[in-house]
Amino acid sequence: MLLASLVEPSFGLIFWMTLSFLAVLFILRKFAWKPILNGLKERETSIADALNEAKKMREDMVRMAAGNEAIMRQAREDRELLLKEARDIRDKEISEAKVRAKAEGDAILTRARADIQNEKNAAITEMKNQVASLSILVAERILKDKLETGAAQHTLVDKVMAEADLRKS
Secondary structure, three states, X not given: OHHHHHHOOOHHHHHHHHHHHHHHHHHHHHHHHHHHHHHHHHHHHHHHHHHXXXXXXXXXXXXXXXXXXXXXXXXXXXXXXXXXXXXXXXXXXXXXXXXXXXHHHXXXXXXXXXXXXXXXXXXXXXXXXXXHHHHHHHHHHHHHHHOOOHHHHHHHHHHHHHHHHHHHO
16 A cells, blocks of 8 residues: 555656646747747748749739740749748748657656656665664564563573584584
8 A cells, every 4th residue: 555655646746747848848939939930931031022023023024025924934833833842841840840849758758757767766765674674673672572581691692602503513
């Protein structure tokens, strides 16, 4: 019954594990997600600028001669390529952020499990020490009760000496 209560997580352990998880989540939000989102926003701005430039080109091409249709087709292909690149980069950065977050989460869980195991081992060691201490105390009291008289002490000494002589032979 005592051992079962040592294995159950306590409120303090759950509190500190939750607090650690929230701290890691905050750190990730503060330092990892903002740069990624800023990069995506800059990329979107550059794409929007490129799209605006393509639109200006298209307006100029309408004013030009019949050969301008090929230039417009090229601008559309460039725009699609930029959008595809932007989507690819966004997807790649999001997946990398997820992988990093998972790895850090796994590392936190591993450390938490190791801490729990260490606490469990420390509790078991402490319990063994207490049992040993109690055993010595009980043995001491039993010997004290049995060896109250001098005759009992002499009998025990003679018996030990006889056993020692038997072992030497």
